Amino acid sequence: MKSKLNLDFKVVDSARQHAANIAHDMQDFIDRHTTVSTERTILRLLGVDGVDEVDNPLPNVVVDQIKEAGALPTGAAYWMGNAIVQTGKTPQEIAEEVGAGKLEITKLPTCPQEEAAKALEPFIQATFDRIDAQKAKRAEYLQRIGEGPEPYLYVIVATGNIYEDVIQAQAAARQGADIIAVIRTTAQSLLDYVPYGPTTEGFGGTYATQENFRIMRKALDEVGEEVGRYIRLCNYSSGMCMPEIAAMGALERLDVMLNDAIYGILFRDINMQRTLVDQFMSRVIIGYCGIIFNSGEDNYLTTDDAIESAHTVTASQFINEQFAVLANIPENQMGLGHAFEMDPSTEDGFLLELSQAIMAREIFPNARLKYMPPTKFMTGNIFRGHLQDALFNLVAIWSGQSLQLLGMLTEAIHTPHMQDRYLSIENAKYIFNNCKHIGDEVEFKEGGIVQSRAHEVLDKANALLAEVEKDGLFKTIEQGKFGGVKRPFDGGHGLEGVCVKGENYFNPFIARFMDHE
Numbered sequence: 001m002k003s004k005l006n007l008d009f010k011v012v013d014s015a016r017q018h019a020a021n022i023a024h025d026m027q028d029f030i031d032r033h034t035t036v037s038t039e040r041t042i043l044r045l046l047g048v049d050g051v052d053e054v055d056n057p058l059p060n061v062v063v064d065q066i067k068e069a070g071a072l073p074t075g076a077a078y079w080m081g082n083a084i085v086q087t088g089k090t091p092q093e094i095a096e097e098v099g100a101g102k103l104e105i106t107k108l109p110t111c112p113q114e115e116a117a118k119a120l121e122p123f124i125q126a127t128f129d130r131i132d133a134q135k136a137k138r139a140e141y142l143q144r145i146g147e148g149p150e151p152y153l154y155v156i157v158a159t160g161n162i163y164e165d166v167i168q169a170q171a172a173a174r175q176g177a178d179i180i181a182v183i184r185t186t187a188q189s190l191l192d193y194v195p196y197g198p199t200t201e202g203f204g205g206t207y208a209t210q211e212n213f214r215i216m217r218k219a220l221d222e223v224g225e226e227v228g229r230y231i232r233l234c235n236y237s238s239g240m241c242m243p244e245i246a247a248m249g250a251l252e253r254l255d256v257m258l259n260d261a262i263y264g265i266l267f268r269d270i271n272m273q274r275t276l277v278d279q280f281m282s283r284v285i286i287g288y289c290g291i292i293f294n295s296g297e298d299n300y301l302t303t304d305d306a307i308e309s310a311h312t313v314t315a316s317q318f319i320n321e322q323f324a325v326l327a328n329i330p331e332n333q334m335g336l337g338h339a340f341e342m343d344p345s346t347e348d349g350f351l352l353e354l355s356q357a358i359m360a361r362e363i364f365p366n367a368r369l370k371y372m373p374p375t376k377f378m379t380g381n382i383f384r385g386h387l388q389d390a391l392f393n394l395v396a397i398w399s400g401q402s403l404q405l406l407g408m409l410t411e412a413i414h415t416p417h418m419q420d421r422y423l424s425i426e427n428a429k430y431i432f433n434n435c436k437h438i439g440d441e442v443e444f445k446e447g448g449i450v451q452s453r454a455h456e457v458l459d460k461a462n463a464l465l466a467e468v469e470k471d472g473l474f475k476t477i478e479q480g481k482f483g484g485v486k487r488p489f490d491g492g493h494g495l496e497g498v499c500v501k502g503e504n505y506f507n508p509f510i511a512r513f514m515d516h517e
Helices: 008-034 035-043 058-070 076-087 091-099 112-143 162-175 212-226 239-252 261-266 271-289 295-303 310-326 349-363 382-399 420-435 450-471 473-478 510-514
Strands: 034-035 152-156 178-184 233-238 256-258 292-294 336-341 371-372 401-404 498-499
Touching: 008 034, 008 271, 008 310, 008 450, 008 473, 034 035, 034 271, 035 076, 035 239, 035 510, 058 076, 058 091, 058 371, 076 091, 076 112, 076 292, 091 256, 112 239, 112 271, 152 162, 152 420, 162 178, 162 212, 162 420, 178 212, 212 233, 212 239, 212 382, 233 239, 233 271, 239 261, 239 271, 256 420, 261 271, 261 295, 261 310, 261 420, 261 473, 271 310, 271 498, 295 310, 295 336, 310 336, 310 349, 336 349, 349 382, 349 450, 382 420, 450 473
Parallel strands: 152 178, 152 401, 178 233, 233 256, 256 292, 336 371, 371 401
Antiparallel strands: 034 498
């Protein structure tokens, strides 16, 4: 592909190599550790679900018992497989006995690891059959009713009540939306368990639960048939339960999931060791299931300056790409994030935004780039806000973005009403249609503002990645080089849930999820 920005692809290759080395270095750490949330995910994928009599999720109850017995380094898979061998019961029945106080799973007689692994096979197969059926159903919908063109029009619902979310989501689909993101209730990312069942109370969003996923998936399938295009469902595979929610998304056919460990470290103060281990488990699931992951680089520009720190976004995109490669995620499932977040009073700010967006597309030509709207400088002036969103939409169609999270003219005022969403969709449709081939038609002045800005940002990103490779990602985050936020190696939420794997540890799912084209 000829670069309209006249990028030096030797610098791109250098940055990508630095990022690959950073990701491999982290993978060595990840491969030596597991976490309580990764182990709970294994149980969920073996069919364990539901809660005990005081509403503790059964995967938590079982993993907590194993951890308290000092047996977590062996892994939940072994203890569950062994319990099947010793009792002849299913994983769900065993979990219910643990929850009722009738069974201590680590006190049973023990069998060899091979026997425990073999006992798990029928339950593993049942889960893959279910996930494969969901993948086939998505493929059938896309083949039969099709989908909207890229950039996908991506909007949010955030009422707190899943049934009200359904009404708003179906209305948005009828208005033209292609992706519905159900915003998660405030601070759910810090819960070290996943709530159970349908929920009708949430603040700033709705609880991510498997039942809520099922309810919304059904509603979007129904409205998709009505409007004649597949509507994608998005939620958050992030926070303390990253891999568990990825598993739920796999089982209930989510299409897009926000999934980025660095985002969780910087903006939710989740311990870096914990969340990087959890990210790998979540991403191997996402890769297998055909889910697009969204990374969170756009958030860096809410706490840091979009002009001074644009290179940190590009550097992080390279790192997220390489983490995805190690989880065997195809490029067309990499929703690498960035944002239109410059101060609107900046002279030629539009050209700088355009440069950054085209550069992302040229560096990651096959990625599903996720472009985020202005939020930092939305003031409550709805007229200026609508213009800012229009410029954002113009950059998106010009630079060939993939997932366009539409800005709302009332961004700084309230959670969007249905009419706000309608105006945002109308704005994007108008610009996307009127400027459909602008990117094919316009070339840039050699050595001009747009090209020079891209060269500067790429060079700085490459230099930053060289530093990160030398210092290590953990130390880089401690130094506050991403998002202007510092986090300590042993600080944050969830460190107590991390453990070193023992000699006999096994996870039967990772190799199976990684084995796909």
